[in-house]
Amino acid sequence: xxxxxxxxxxxxxxxxxxxxxxxxxxxxxxxxxxxxxxxxxxxxxxxxxxxxxxxxxxxxxxxxxxxxxxxxxxxxxxxxxxxxxxxxxxxxxxxxxxxxxxxxxxxxxxxxxxxxxxxxxxxxxxxxxxxxxxxxxxxxxxxxxxxxxxxxxxxxxxxxxxxxxxxxxxxxxxxxxxxxxxxxxxxxxxxxxxxxxxxxxxxxxxxxxxxxxxxxxxxxxxxxxxxxxxxxxxxxxxxxxxxxxxxxxxxxxxxxxxxxxxxxxxxxxxxxxxxxxxxxxxxxxxxxxxxxxxxxxxxxxxxxxxxxxxxxxxxxxxxxxxxxxxxxxxx
Amino acid sequence: xxxxxxxxxxxxxxxxxxxxxxxxxxxxxxxxxxxxxxxxxxxxxxxxxxxxxxxxxxxxxxxxxxxxxxxxxxxxxxxxxxxxxxxxxxxxxxxxxxxxxxxxxxxxxxxxxxxxxxxxxxxxxxxxxxxxxxxxxxxxxxxxxxxxxxxxxxxxxxxxxxxxxxxxxxxxxxxxxxxxxxxxxxxxxxxxxxxxxxxxxxxxxxxxxxxxxxxxxxxxxxxxxxxxxxxxxxxxxxxxxxxxxxxxxxxxxxxxxxxxxxxxxxxxxxxxxxxxxxxxxxxxxxxxxxxxxxxxxxxxxxxxxxxxxxxxxxxxxxxxxxxxxxxxxxx
DNA sequence: TCCGCTACGGAAATCGGTTTCACTTTTGTG
DNA sequence: CACAAAAGTGAAACCGATTTCCGTAGCGGA
Numbered sequence: 001x002x003x004x005x006x007x008x009x010x011x012x013x014x015x016x017x018x019x020x021x022x023x024x025x026x027x028x029x030x031x032x033x034x035x036x037x038x039x040x041x042x043x044x045x046x047x048x049x050x051x052x053x054x055x056x057x058x059x060x061x062x063x064x065x066x067x068x069x070x071x072x073x074x075x076x077x078x079x080x081x082x083x084x085x086x087x088x089x090x091x092x093x094x095x096x097x098x099x100x101x102x103x104x105x106x107x108x109x110x111x112x113x114x115x116x117x118x119x120x121x122x123x124x125x126x127x128x129x130x131x132x133x134x135x136x137x138x139x140x141x142x143x144x145x146x147x148x149x150x151x152x153x154x155x156x157x158x159x160x161x162x163x164x165x166x167x168x169x170x171x172x173x174x175x176x177x178x179x180x181x182x183x184x185x186x187x188x189x190x191x192x193x194x195x196x197x198x199x200x201x202x203x204x205x206x207x208x209x210x211x212x213x214x215x216x217x218x219x220x221x222x223x224x225x226x227x228x229x230x231x232x233x234x235x236x237x238x239x240x241x242x243x244x245x246x247x248x249x250x251x252x253x254x255x256x257x258x259x260x261x262x263x264x265x266x267x268x269x270x271x272x273x274x275x276x277x278x279x280x281x282x283x284x285x286x287x288x289x290x291x292x293x294x295x296x297x298x299x300x301x302x303x304x305x306x307x308x309x310x311x312x313x314x315x316x317x318x319x320x321x322x323x324x325x326x327x328x329x330x331x
Numbered sequence: 332x333x334x335x336x337x338x339x340x341x342x343x344x345x346x347x348x349x350x351x352x353x354x355x356x357x358x359x360x361x362x363x364x365x366x367x368x369x370x371x372x373x374x375x376x377x378x379x380x381x382x383x384x385x386x387x388x389x390x391x392x393x394x395x396x397x398x399x400x401x402x403x404x405x406x407x408x409x410x411x412x413x414x415x416x417x418x419x420x421x422x423x424x425x426x427x428x429x430x431x432x433x434x435x436x437x438x439x440x441x442x443x444x445x446x447x448x449x450x451x452x453x454x455x456x457x458x459x460x461x462x463x464x465x466x467x468x469x470x471x472x473x474x475x476x477x478x479x480x481x482x483x484x485x486x487x488x489x490x491x492x493x494x495x496x497x498x499x500x501x502x503x504x505x506x507x508x509x510x511x512x513x514x515x516x517x518x519x520x521x522x523x524x525x526x527x528x529x530x531x532x533x534x535x536x537x538x539x540x541x542x543x544x545x546x547x548x549x550x551x552x553x554x555x556x557x558x559x560x561x562x563x564x565x566x567x568x569x570x571x572x573x574x575x576x577x578x579x580x581x582x583x584x585x586x587x588x589x590x591x592x593x594x595x596x597x598x599x600x601x602x603x604x605x606x607x608x609x610x611x612x613x614x615x616x617x618x619x620x621x622x623x624x625x626x627x628x629x630x631x632x633x634x635x636x637x638x639x640x641x642x643x644x645x646x647x648x649x650x651x652x653x654x655x656x657x658x659x660x661x662x
Numbered sequence: 663t664c665c666g667c668t669a670c671g672g673a674a675a676t677c678g679g680t681t682t683c684a685c686t687t688t689t690g691t692g
Numbered sequence: 693c694a695c696a697a698a699a700g701t702g703a704a705a706c707c708g709a710t711t712t713c714c715g716t717a718g719c720g721g722a
Contacts, residue, residue, distance in 0.1 A: 005708070005709065006709095015671065016672085016708095017671070017672060018670080020710060021670095028670060033670085033671085047441075047444070047445055048445060048708090049386075049445075049447065050445045050447065050709090051385045051386045051391065051447050051709085052707070052708035052710085053708080053710070054677095054709090055678070055707085055708080056677045056710040057710055060382065062425070070407055070410050070411035071407045071408045071410075071607075073402065073407065076407035076410075077402045079402075080400070080401035083401060083427065083428055084428070092425055092442055092443070092446060093425065093426050094425055095410070095424050095425075096414065096423065110378070112423070113378065114380070114381045115423060116381065221607075251611070257613055276402075280581045280582070280584075280585050280612060281611060282612065282613040336679060337678080345701080346703075347678095347702085348701070351679065351680060351681085352680090352681095352700095355680085359699065359700060360700070361699085361700065361701090379678090379679075382678080382679090383707090385679090386678080386679075386706095387678085387681070387707045388707085389707075
């Protein structure tokens with residue numbers, strides 16, 4: 001197999017202990033010996049066995065991440081942003097997907113912990129059924145919840161202020177003169193769905209409208225299509241359809257346009273997330289941008305601070321999102 | 332810390348060796364002892380330390396994957412599909428992104444190998460500059476290239492038959508009466524870009540057209556927009572624009588429609604990949620569907636067979652793609 | 663010169679499992 | 693029933709690093 005630290009030590013004429021210290025850059029090694037060890041390592045093309053190092057030092061330099069669906073562009077962007085932040089150090093990312101199933105999530109998290117990840121970034125798939133999984137994990141390693149969070153467990157969380165985002169949307173629509181609204185979202189099984197629904201109802205109330213039809217399904221374009229059909233089949237389309245996320249909104253948009261409804265003249269449509277394709281639809285989608293780079297950076301920062309032993313109470317960081325006005329709401 | 336196998340063995344009244352055998356399901360343990368070990372493990376909530384097991388057994392049950400860009404929905408879907416296939420066993424995925432930089436890719440692959448992944452699924456970012464990295468990796472662990480592949484290294488590869496896909500597109504356009512074509516693609520720095528460009532030129536020649544303008548940039552929607560602007564600024568739009576992938580095509584589509592060009596009546600547009608949002612554009616995008624689930628399944632199958640010691644020559648599996656005809660090319 | 667302190671360096675313990683090896687017990691067969 | 697083969701078991705070696713522990717050398721100060 002490969003060359004071991006023992007060979008490096010022999011070639012450098014020092015003990016294994018000294019070689020180890022030199023390679024990990026610890027102080028307590030004379031410069032001359034350090035240089036000879038490093039030279040020997042280079043000459044032999046020494047590749048340290050990270051598994052052995054992890055066993056003894058109890059640090060794997062690996063962090064775990066679990067998301068509901070890897071292929072969702074929103075989560076994929078988060079994964080990329082987290083991975084990018086880790087690369088600075090020499091850390092790697094063990095990735096798992098829960099497919100929105102709390103039982104799968106439980107097993108996946110357990111598998112990550114068995115592998116002794118140093119910390120966990122979790123986007124929990126359910127605001128209630130994920131609580132135990134997240135809580136158990138948090139007893140073993142530092143955990144930061146990202147984007148979504150569970151109910152009944154108070155730990156670090158970084159996400160966007162969903163209610164504020166929905167408020168901006170509704171204010172914007174009201175300013176454009178929309179009187180009747182509808183909401184197409186997801187059943188509140190996760191914290192974002194919940195917050196966006198709550199935000200919508202409070203915002204609509206604030207503008208003294210009744211909130212109009214509220215249709216709840218899941219975060220898919222298919223559901224967006226279905227919901228749009230329902231709205232068109234009922235009497236009187238609303239002035240604007242507020243959607244729980246971009247995927248739904250794109251489905252709604254496609255269904256409306258297929259049936260010849262003009263957007264935004266007859267009905268305005270808004271999304272949430274600003275996924276990469278929100279700006280490519282016709283009309284381009286007015287939406288709420290989540291600063292994912294920032295979210296990921298904060299999440300990694302929180303984890304790192306705990307891993308370095310910082311003692312502090314759990315933090316919840318709600319980043320304010322930006323409204324992006326595009327063609328789907330302009331007159 | 333946690334409970335170790337030693338405690339489990341004591342509680343079950345057997346040796347550590349027997350406990351290990353029982354837990355890993357090896358034969359050679361009396362049923363009674365096996366049951367007692369399993370019971371003890373359950374009662375103590377024993378969680379095996381995968382790091383220690385990996386050190387001795389030299390098997391990490393972890394496979395590495397590197398892709399050019401995690402946030403690209405096409406790659407994200409591949410990642411999800413690969414991860415899904417692994418879940419069957421108790422294997423996990425160490426994920427890395429190269430950001431299309433061969434030097435970053437080299438470091439990332441090295442990091443994965445240091446962590447002693449059992450195998451590597453690689454989507455190499457450059458058909459030439461990635462060759463050394465992939466070749467070196469292949470000397471250490473089984474490697475399967477997925478989607479893209481490097482030049483000058485003959486190993487397992489699973490991907491789509493890009494030339495066949497482009498042929499289908501051009502045949503379809505010709506059947507609809509398109510006489511003049513244009514191609515908007517990426518500089519052939521990766522094998523798909525190369526194959527699609529080659530395929531386009533051969534297909535166009537076969538239909539006795541000259542191939543028309545060929546514009547090369549990168550696989551981004553911005554480049555699609557720019558290229559469309561160039562086409563519109565030159566004299567005489569072609570009957571159809573064949574794009575190197577969906578992202579470019581969506582950019583082209585958006586730019587054309589913004590300038591009032593009717594699609595497909597004046598110009599038809601095609602993509603490649605069938606990313607999730609290809610069907611949501613207006614008009615919906617005619618494209619070539621890559622069977623990603625199938626590709627991922629084949630890739631994992633190839634790796635698994637090598638890991639199980641099968642001896643065979645390197646395989647190249649080119650899956651035939653399907654043409655999906657949508658609004659952007661129908662009359 | 664002597665003493666104490668710090669910096670170095672090596673032998674050996676350690677991390678927590680798996681695997682080998684030698685020995686004992688069962689099982690199978692003629 | 694005798695004896696070979698197979699199955700079951702535990703002690704100890706092992707995987708390859710890091711870390712502890714302790715001894716030695718070098719240095720500054722009294």
